[in-house]
Amino acid sequence: MKIFECDHCGKAVYFDNDTCVACGHRLGFAPNDIAMYAVKQGDRDLWHKADDASRRFRLCENTKSGVCNWLVDEDDDETFCLSCRHNNLIPDTTTEIGLSRFKRIGAAQRHLFYSLLRWGVETPTRKQDPENGLVFDFLEDNVAADGSLTPAMTGHEDGLISLRAAEADDVTREIIRDQMNEPYRTMLGHFRHEVGHYIWDLLVRDDGRLESYRAVFGDERADYQEALEQHYRNGPPPNWPDHHVSAYAATHPWEDFAESFAHSLHIVDTLETARAFGLAVDDARLEPLGDPYKCVSGKRLAEAWIPLTIAMNAIHRSMGQRDFYPFVLTPEIVAKIDYIIRMLNGPKSRASAA
Template identity: 55%
Template sequence: MKLFRCDNCGNPIYFENRSCLNCGFRLGFVCEEIGLHAVQPDAARADRWRRVDQQQFVYRFCPNAAFDICNWLVRDDSDEEFCTACRYNGLVPDPNTPDGLRRWRAISDAQRHLFYSFLRWDLPRPGRKEDPEGGLLFDLKDDVILPDGSCQPVLIGHDEGHIVIRTAEADAPTREQQRAMMNEPYRTLLGHFRHETGHFIWNRMVRDAGKTESFRALFGDESADYQQALDRHYSEGPPPGWGSTYISHYATTHPWEDFAECFAHVLHIVDSLETAHMFGIALAPMSHDFLATHASFDPYSVLDFDRIAEVWIPLSMALNSIHHSMGERDLYPFILTPVIQQKLAYVHGLLTRQI
């Protein structure tokens, strides 16, 4: 994630900021430039905004800004009502209830982080208007309270672009309980978004692009019965020695899940590296040829995933050690073996249009 500077005063500002803490100017995210900018009301209309640094375009805030859920901008000449992140939402929590508003804010924060990566790589993201059968659609669903008072949890999942996110997992206790029950090393809202959209990306960039053969060479035959594979996973668990070839035990379930997990991890790694670089964090000196071609080290522009891994592995080890010093679990509890790194490189090659 990039760091930004206020166009009005030059103070550092962060992706999540709604206003500059130094000068107080309101901030809005401009998707066309993938930048956070200081804005001021348009002279003609108080509900329209112009950037402080340039007056060429008129913007309006995403309607969800009314609930302090989103601060992304929409060009006033756009036919879209909502911003690039929020326009894919179907069902959303009720913002008129304290739980609904709090959960939606947390979920939206993760969702906008997801779309930051989609914008950086210009990944395909048709909605249901463009593709009624397979376009992106997010339903943020509450658990169902049954007549007897018991709770029926919502299942997180993907079906041809339709992604369901369980709103209850915006609450840390619920998410941690689920993590422990599933014996997972970590569980986050952003991880859910990245994993589930990985299935959508597989549809678009592997299946629909005619790349199933190259996919199968690394991940296996995705035509294997998915439900049987899922049942086997939950009844038997991962196979012995799975850690040498799969990024997570859930990745062992089926080739689709293996790809989705790898997609999520490529986004985890690249975005974390960009954040570290913006803060000036570096642990291992990079080779001279790498520095010559990537002096600014923008991980989103690096095409060789081996170079990404070269920087990420020592950084993640250091971060894990820092967490241990605080008595916390590993921040990144995963090992990039040669086989796993090859799978991640395949996904990265798709995203950077090299495959």
């Protein structure tokens, strides 16, 4: 994530800010411009850029509950922003815990959409595409009359992504991470992984890339349910780290793609953040990376990423914390990231962008 600038006073502002602490103006993120603007209220529910009254917006409906800081263009018929309009079921925001969860979920969701915007990936809503449009259900756990709890399930099916709302709570998520022996588990990671399945539908299955995909990830026609049962019954194959970025990626080619997609976003967005703050551990023999979102080489991204993660892991250990990036990128894994990066930076057909 890059560092933004208040377009009124020129001071640094950040993606989640809703107020410029320097000049006091309200801030809003304009997704169509990928920019943060200082805004003033005008007539009725309209706002405009502080220094350009002709550029008008409405605030996303979720700003009323402090969940969102995005803007909606004046001529857009939606009341929710480009990110929030994909939501179907949300936590109960009339409760303190529900509102707290929704704020954390919304922050991760907007971070995901920032990346999709940078790559120009279109995400039609269910209103635009009733069968396959992208939609989110943030599900509450089911508590029976006897007090027993059935956790909500996370998953994806034809553009419908379900996420367990309780995982917005750090304690709940950490307990699950420990129980499942995972080195990493975050709400943003969930978004990136599950949207990876949606991107597979959009840019692989529906965009004529199945043959090239199978050459890199394997044949997705293998029985998915059987593969999942095998994974939970016997665990991953012993040599999985040589071929897959995570143990779960070894389950099935679909999961391999989703995990590789999530890591591609981890890498590119974190490299952009490091670049914005002047952090770099690039090999002096290599050309500067430049904007990671414009890099079309997974190998070049890895060359910048691996030294940075080694340094960050060492810093975390110095603080007695777990590794910042507890994964290893082998040449085969880098090739998968390269496939995804080239796909995201390449042309998308009209069918996939409809």
